Amino acid sequence: MDKATLFQEISHALVEFEVEKVAELAEETIQQNIPAYETITEGLVTGMKEVSRLYEEEEYFLPEVLMCSDAFNAGLDVVNPHLDKNSLEKPIKIVIGVVEGDTHDIGKNLVRILSGASGFEVYDLGRDVPLNQFIDKAEEVESDMICMSTLMTTTMDGMKTVIDRLKERNLRDKYKVLIGGGPISQTFCDKIGADLYANDASSAVRKAKELMGRA
Amino acid sequence: MDEKVRLLTALKGDRVDRPPVICPGGMMSACVTEISDQVGGGHHSGSQAMVSAAQKINELTGFENYGVPFCLTSEVETLGASVNIGDNFIEPRVTRYNDDPLETIMENYSQADVTSGRMGVILEAIRQLRNDKIPVIGNVSGHISTASSVIDPLEMFKMLRRDPERAASFLTFINDYLVKYALEMVKAGADVISISDPTATGEILGPRNFQKFALPYYHKIINALHTEGIPVILHICGNATNLIGSLNEVNANAVSFDSIVNMKNAREGLKTGLMGNVSTQLLHTGEQAKIVSITRNALQSEVDIVAPACGLSMATSISNLKAMTDYVKEGPYN
Numbered sequence: 315m316d317k318a319t320l321f322q323e324i325s326h327a328l329v330e331f332e333v334e335k336v337a338e339l340a341e342e343t344i345q346q347n348i349p350a351y352e353t354i355t356e357g358l359v360t361g362m363k364e365v366s367r368l369y370e371e372e373e374y375f376l377p378e379v380l381m382c383s384d385a386f387n388a389g390l391d392v393v394n395p396h397l398d399k400n401s402l403e404k405p406i407k408i409v410i411g412v413v414e415g416d417t418h419d420i421g422k423n424l425v426r427i428l429s430g431a432s433g434f435e436v437y438d439l440g441r442d443v444p445l446n447q448f449i450d451k452a453e454e455v456e457s458d459m460i461c462m463s464t465l466m467t468t469t470m471d472g473m474k475t476v477i478d479r480l481k482e483r484n485l486r487d488k489y490k491v492l493i494g495g496g497p498i499s500q501t502f503c504d505k506i507g508a509d510l511y512a513n514d515a516s517s518a519v520r521k522a523k524e525l526m527g528r529a
Numbered sequence: 530m531d532e533k534v535r536l537l538t539a540l541k542g543d544r545v546d547r548p549p550v551i552c553p554g555g556m557m558s559a560c561v562t563e564i565s566d567q568v569g570g571g572h573h574s575g576s577q578a579m580v581s582a583a584q585k586i587n588e589l590t591g592f593e594n595y596g597v598p599f600c601l602t603s604e605v606e607t608l609g610a611s612v613n614i615g616d617n618f619i620e621p622r623v624t625r626y627n628d629d630p631l632e633t634i635m636e637n638y639s640q641a642d643v644t645s646g647r648m649g650v651i652l653e654a655i656r657q658l659r660n661d662k663i664p665v666i667g668n669v670s671g672h673i674s675t676a677s678s679v680i681d682p683l684e685m686f687k688m689l690r691r692d693p694e695r696a697a698s699f700l701t702f703i704n705d706y707l708v709k710y711a712l713e714m715v716k717a718g719a720d721v722i723s724i725s726d727p728t729a730t731g732e733i734l735g736p737r738n739f740q741k742f743a744l745p746y747y748h749k750i751i752n753a754l755h756t757e758g759i760p761v762i763l764h765i766c767g768n769a770t771n772l773i774g775s776l777n778e779v780n781a782n783a784v785s786f787d788s789i790v791n792m793k794n795a796r797e798g799l800k801t802g803l804m805g806n807v808s809t810q811l812l813h814t815g816e817q818a819k820i821v822s823i824t825r826n827a828l829q830s831e832v833d834i835v836a837p838a839c840g841l842s843m844a845t846s847i848s849n850l851k852a853m854t855d856y857v858k859e860g861p862y863n
Contacts, residue, residue: 331690375735377686384687415619420733423683442613442622467810467842468620496767497810 317348321357324389328361329368331381333388340392350393355433358389362431366516376420383427406526408492409452410461411439413472418465421495424515425461432519445476452489458526461492461518470497474506490525494518532593533664533720539833540721540760540782540802548828550835550857552586552850553723553762554596555668557785557837558620559586561845565617573600573614573621574647579654587663589847591854594721595658596666601725603647604670604710605678608638608703618843623678631680631699639702643710652717659718666762667714671726672704672746673734679703682728689738696742704746708753715757722754723762727840730767739772747779755780762804766839773798788838792830803831806838807853813842817852824856 315323320343327335336358343353365382368374374382410426412419419441430436437455439447448460460480462473473493480486492510493503503511510525512518530538536549552559560572560582567585571578583595600621602612609627627634644652651667658665670678676699677685688696711722729743751761760782765772768789776784776799783802786795788809796803807823808815815823827835835857841850 372735375738376733377690377735377738380683380687381690415622417622417624420682420728442624466840467813468840468844471844 315342317343317346317352320346320348321353321360324353324357325361325364328358328382328385328389329364331378331385333381333385336385336389337392340389344393344396350397353393354390354397358386358393359431359433362386362428366428366519370514370516376424379424379427383431386427386431405433405435406459406522406528407435407437407455407457408459408461408522409437409439409448409455409457411443411448411463412441412495413462413464413469413476414442414444415469415472416464416466417441418495419463421465421515422461422463425463425494425518428515428519429522432523434519434522445472445479448476449479449483449485453485457489459490459492459522461494461522463493463495464498465496467497470495470502473498473508477507490522492518492522492525531662533662536594536664536834537720537760540762542782542802542833547860547862548833548835548857549593550591550854551594551664551666552590552592552596552837552841553594553666553668553721553725553764553785554583554599555670555723556601556725556727556840557723557764558596558599559590559592559837559841559845559850560599560843561841561847561850562617562843563847564589565843570617573598573603574650576650576653576657579650580657583654583658590850591858592850593854594664594666596668596723597654597658598647598651598668601670601674601727602678603651604675604707607641607643607646607648608675608679608706609634610679620843626681627679628681631695634679635699635702638706641706643706643713648710648713652713655714655717655719659720664720665718666721666723667711667717667719668723668725669707669711669714669750671724671729671743671763672700672707672750673729673743674726675707676700676703677728686733689734689742693741700742700746704750708750711750711754712757715754715759719759721760721762723764724750725764725766727764727766730765731769731772732767736771740775744775744779747781751780762834764804764839770794777801783834785834785836786838792827792832796831802833804834804836805832807835809837809839809841809845812837812849812853813845815849817849820849820852821856824853825860828857828860 572582611625785804
């Protein structure tokens with residue numbers, strides 16, 4: 315199989331969530347001495363882009379996206395050890411979590427998966443995350459963005475608190491703040507002074523890249 | 530017409546003097562901070578506090594029912610998950626899933642006692658709340674939400690595609706457990722059972738999975754309750770517009786929708802009772818005039834029961850809720 319066909323097959327198998335096949339094909343790229351970087355960007359990431367498209371078009375739903383993500387990770391596990399780190403551009407670093415009081419993390423996990431698949435360096439704080447932890451972690455890992463999600467109106471004010479605390483600590487300009495989740499809207503985003511609102515995981519990744527000038 | 534007769538009549542689909550205005554409890558709980566502060570806490574784990582909170586909600590907000598519990602987590606501890614019980618500001622939430630293989634869970638808990646632990650507390654509260662005038666609503670989480678609180682939801686969602694038979698057997702196990710619990714609520718004196726299944730939206734599962742893994746199970750639990758003569762409310766979160774037609778199949782007495790669903794459309798598509806759908810965000814942060822106007826819209830869309838659209842923020846004020854219930858009680862009826 316030539317390189318282009320191999321990438322196509324990887325992408326196709328990923329979209330069909332054939333975990334083992336993706337791993338086998340990734341193995342073959344290694345045997346053919348194809349640079350891992352190319353396999354990732356032209357095979358695996360291309361596949362995940364197609365998955366994002368299918369998700370946006372409501373062809374795929376959460377169960378399918380999760381299985382594709384497993385296939386993506388299976389391929390990544392194979393090629394990652396062979397990756398020439400110098401070939402990578404500096405990734406966008408994000409800190410992500412569901413704000414304190416809320417444990418609904420499906421949307422957040424989708425953003426983690428899709429942003430990871432787009433080459434972001436993702437620090438996932440999980441769910442029910444104490445508000446200061448968003449800032450502390452961002453400082454620790456020198457993140458570019460802080461991403462917060464909540465499904466509940468109860469806990470959405472926590473997002474404002476994080477932004478207020480960033481201001482208090484004179485850190486507001488250091489980080490872009492991305493928010494999302496069921497009750498969140500552009501209006502709320504403007505009101506609390508966040509940088510970006512996205513209404514689904516796929517557009518969150520796209521908009522984050524645009525905001526960071528990486529589109 | 531007293532409150533109990535009105536709600537039961539509306540759920541039967543018969544004529545009432547005006548629609549009831551309720552907040553069933555469970556996920557859609559009106560136990561906001563202002564109420565729980567008066568109770569002094571403990572309303573998620575003690576019968577006395579639970580009864581007192583349910584009574585205060587009825588008395589202070591004007592919702593025409595008693596409804597317990599005030600969360601979606603009471604079913605899962607008995608199946609091996611852990612819950613943080615929360616406080617007056619934050620609702621209870623699952624903190625750790627049961628990591629055992631499904632087969633082990635199903636075997637270990639095949640005889641799970643649905644009258645033990647917090648479920649027992651809730652049953653006792655229902656016994657104390659039962660009365661002639663105010664309807665008592667027992668709230669049960671739907672099988673998808675319960676299953677995805679007992680085990681890691683991401684694993685469960687993948688299983689729907691990867692191993693649908695295994696998923697179905699686990700969901701059947703969970704649903705049977707919920708049926709048993711709901712029937713205990715009926716024995717304790719619940720007049721109505723309300724089922725909320727926020728994880729089972731068409732947006733999360735997709736319409737095909739909703740058809741396959743949600744609808745038949747609702748049908749089963751609703752049938753079991755109908756055999757006992759108990760009406761059932763089913764709440765579906767999120768944009769359920771595409772599911773309205775298929776929801777007729779489950780035979781609920783009323784289906785409740787989120788604020789994103791256009792109730793005039795829903796009214797046209799739905800053969801059963803319709804409940805809803807005053808925006809909870811509006812109830813939390815909106816002006817009272819706007820709350821009244823949205824409540825009027827719901828009435829004009831011919832909902833059979835007026836209710837909040839989804840789970841209320843605990844920071845919602847009693848006076849905002851009162852604006853909604855007062856309007857329904859006094860509103861323009863000819």
